[in-house]
Each structure stands twice: as C-alpha cells, then as structure tokens.
Amino acid sequence: MLTSAGIMSLLFLFFLSWATIANLGDRVYNDYLKGDLCQMLPSPSPHPKGYSSHSAPPSKQNTSFPNHVPIPILPPIRNYTDAELSTFVLAKDILSRAKDPVGNAKVAFMFLTGGPLPFEKIWEEFFKGHEGKYLIYVHSSREQPARNTSMFQGRDIRPQKVFWGRIEMVDAERRLLANALLDLDNQYFALLSDSCIPLYPFDYVYEYLLGGNMSYVDCFEDPGPHGQGRYMDQMMPEVRRSDWRKGAQWFAVTRYHALMIVADHLYYSKFKLNCKPGPENRNCYPDEHYISTFLHIMNPANLANWTVTYVDWSERRWHPKTYTKNDITFERLQLIQNIKEHVHETSDSLGIRTVKPCLWGGQQRPCFLFARKFLPDTAGDLLQLLSNVTWPLSRHQQERSSATFRF
Numbered sequence: 001m002l003t004s005a006g007i008m009s010l011l012f013l014f015f016l017s018w019a020t021i022a023n024l025g026d027r028v029y030n031d032y033l034k035g036d037l038c039q040m041l042p043s044p045s046p047h048p049k050g051y052s053s054h055s056a057p058p059s060k061q062n063t064s065f066p067n068h069v070p071i072p073i074l075p076p077i078r079n080y081t082d083a084e085l086s087t088f089v090l091a092k093d094i095l096s097r098a099k100d101p102v103g104n105a106k107v108a109f110m111f112l113t114g115g116p117l118p119f120e121k122i123w124e125e126f127f128k129g130h131e132g133k134y135l136i137y138v139h140s141s142r143e144q145p146a147r148n149t150s151m152f153q154g155r156d157i158r159p160q161k162v163f164w165g166r167i168e169m170v171d172a173e174r175r176l177l178a179n180a181l182l183d184l185d186n187q188y189f190a191l192l193s194d195s196c197i198p199l200y201p202f203d204y205v206y207e208y209l210l211g212g213n214m215s216y217v218d219c220f221e222d223p224g225p226h227g228q229g230r231y232m233d234q235m236m237p238e239v240r241r242s243d244w245r246k247g248a249q250w251f252a253v254t255r256y257h258a259l260m261i262v263a264d265h266l267y268y269s270k271f272k273l274n275c276k277p278g279p280e281n282r283n284c285y286p287d288e289h290y291i292s293t294f295l296h297i298m299n300p301a302n303l304a305n306w307t308v309t310y311v312d313w314s315e316r317r318w319h320p321k322t323y324t325k326n327d328i329t330f331e332r333l334q335l336i337q338n339i340k341e342h343v344h345e346t347s348d349s350l351g352i353r354t355v356k357p358c359l360w361g362g363q364q365r366p367c368f369l370f371a372r373k374f375l376p377d378t379a380g381d382l383l384q385l386l387s388n389v390t391w392p393l394s395r396h397q398q399e400r401s402s403a404t405f406r407f
C-alpha cells in the first residue's frame, strides 16, 4: 500500500528526474511545454507537433509515471531558476491530468463589480431552468448591496479593494478563480463585468465553452506603445520581449488554465513588481498583460487568442463605447451576435489590422457570447429584446446550424 510518505517520495523522485532534464534549451523546453503537454488535453490531435522538428530519440529513462514524454536533448540556451522549474513542473502536471469525469459539469460565472449588478434580471432570465449547470460568484470591491434576485443572493465572495489598472485587479480575478475552483464541478470559468450581458441562450453558451478545449483569452502581440511599449527589461529572464502579450481583461478559461493562474507565483510576482500604471512605469496595466502573457508562455496551443466578450472600440477613444438606451436595437444585437471574425489593431502609428476567423473545433463560428458596455438604464429594453427576440432567434440559428456545429 502506498503511504502518503511513499507518494511524497515518488513525487520527489519525479521532481528530481525533472531537475536532471531541466538543462534544456529555452526554445526546446518551451516547445515541449507548448506542444506536447497540450496533446494531453481532451480531444487532442493524434500526433504531437510541438517539437517534432527538434526532437531526439525517446530517452531511455525509466519511470513508473504514465504519460512520460520523450525529452529532446539539445544544448541549453539558459539554465532555469528553481522558481521557473517549479512553475513548469506544476503546469506540466496540471496539463497532463486527464479531465476528471464530472457528471455534472458547471460553468462558473464570475462577476467583477464595484457594487451593483444592474443586469441581474437579465442574467436571471438567462440562468432560469439551468440549475445545476452553473454557479455564480460576485466580487464586489466597493459596496455589497443586497442582490435583487434570489439567484444572486449569497453569491458574494469576500472581496478586497480594487484599484483599476493595478495589480489588485489581477488579485480580484485570482480570488474569484480560487473561490470558484473550490467546487470541483466547475470546469469552465468566465469573468464578467457589471456592464456585461449574455448574447445567446444558456445552452448555447454552455456548449460553446465546455464543448471546446480552448481558453478564450485575448492574446495579441502589439508592437505599438500600448503593447511592446509597456515591456520592461526587468521582466527578464522569465518573460522575454517576444513573449509579451496584450489583451482585454475579460476571459473565459478552462479548469487547467484557472488552476495554473492561481498556482503561479513566479510570473505573478514579476508583474506585481514591474507592471504598474504611471508614465514612469510605461503605463503598464497588469490586467491587460499578465494572464495573456503567462498563458502564452505556458500553453499557447490551447488559447483561442480572442475573448468571447464583445466591446465596441469603433469610436477610437481611450475607453470603449458605452451603449445608451438609443443604441439598443435588435439590429445592433444581431450584428454583434453574428460577428465571426476577430480583429486586432496595433497601437503604433501604422495601426495594422489583423482579421482572423473565430475557429471553434475547426469551424468558423460566432466569436462573442457576451457583450459590454451597457448603461444601467438600458436594462429594461435589453431584457425585452433579449428574451423576446434575440435569444429565441439564436436558438433557431443554433438548430439550423446544428449539423455543422455537431451539437
């Protein structure tokens, strides 16, 4: 019988065998993480493609651990620190775990707000009838007003102060993730703001998130001042300039990635120390860089690189457009629902636009499940439009295309 001490020593041996192969080339090692580990995620493609061009014959090491992958032997570019090694080991272990067979997989809807949730009624309509398939978490940083619907009552987690654009924002995101991870049924984690609405009916959103194997994290290499311009050499050696990514804060991540984010100490600390607002810090906002950069380093193969939360930048201002009552039309909602390409634009003077199809399991599909930002007083009109027209219609669309989408 394996005692816990036995298990510990096995783990220690495993760690040691890792330590001995840790002197791998940077690129190779990253390929190893990016390619092979991803193959162990659900519905993997049959052949590892990550480091095939660099790979050496399978190593002769014998360990009793399953999923042992051949280690490419190439001269190291750089020796990894203990902290990096620990982070990689954790990531490897998390990614190599088979998805637990959860009878009752849930999506965690995590609301980040200063206080009120003006669209509670809309969300209530959205969730109604789907009990057991979702859990709500609210992080309310300024005040905890009484929630108006029973669905939201008692769903506030213990919050802390959030300062916009500072590391406390990332802390709140990690706090929400950690609280939601406590429930083993939660297999997917969507971060939402108080100005967010759902664009599709619950079943559609549930299948979209759980039916794929990607995290919807906005992840973009922007050479301009709002991207690379915020990179600091102090991020070295762990975060190289070429790994620096930028993206909107609102993410939806798999349980694997959620675990990796809360377990990460190394990269988080780097960002906490170096990525801060203010011109002296190159106006670095951690919530726009930390998660996209961290997951890009650890496991880019399972990143969609776009976010499922729509926002309107058409006014080209510092803040996205906030929709007022006059903007709420069926046509506008339908337009947003039917967007099937995501766009990134560099923040330099060239403003180069990259347009890519939103590919879900190889099929082009609508990119957005949620949308922001809406003023609180649009709630009534939105509720009518969504529940009478938009949601029923999209159910229709969903049925029509079910053959293509394999639902």
Ligand SMILES: *[C@@H]1O[C@H](CO)[C@@H](O)[C@H](O)[C@H]1NC(C)=O
Residues within 6 Å of the ligand: 062
């Ligand atoms: C495993 O390795 C040990 C020493 O490293 C060796 O003695 C043993 O024969 C190996 N076992 C197998 C099954 O290869």
Ligand SMILES: *[C@@H]1O[C@H](CO)[C@@H](O)[C@H](O)[C@H]1NC(C)=O
Residues within 6 Å of the ligand: 023, 076, 077, 078, 079
């Ligand atoms: C890694 O460390 C070893 C000794 O600890 C050293 O011999 C080697 O040159 C280092 N490799 C690199 C790429 O710095």
Ligand SMILES: *[C@@H]1O[C@H](CO)[C@@H](O)[C@H](O)[C@H]1NC(C)=O
Residues within 6 Å of the ligand: 116, 117, 118, 119, 120, 148
């Ligand atoms: C919740 O109810 C209170 C009092 O009934 C009301 O003032 C407030 O506007 C409501 N909030 C929302 C988001 O509906």
Ligand SMILES: *[C@@H]1O[C@H](CO)[C@@H](O)[C@H](O)[C@H]1NC(C)=O
Residues within 6 Å of the ligand: 296, 300, 301, 302, 303, 304, 305, 359
């Ligand atoms: C996202 O970008 C990474 C590279 O940064 C790439 O490996 C990955 O395949 C991309 N995801 C999709 C869905 O194209």
Ligand SMILES: *[C@@H]1O[C@H](CO)[C@@H](O)[C@H](O)[C@H]1NC(C)=O
Residues within 6 Å of the ligand: 038, 042, 043, 044, 045, 211, 212, 213, 214, 301, 360, 361, 362
């Ligand atoms: C899962 O990922 C693999 C590649 O890693 C991809 O080929 C497959 O289409 C994905 N499945 C879905 C449903 O997204």
Ligand SMILES: *[C@@H]1O[C@H](CO)[C@@H](O)[C@H](O)[C@H]1NC(C)=O
Residues within 6 Å of the ligand: 384, 385, 388
């Ligand atoms: C939506 O349905 C409700 C109840 O059936 C009705 O009172 C309302 O007028 C409808 N709104 C629209 C925009 O059709």
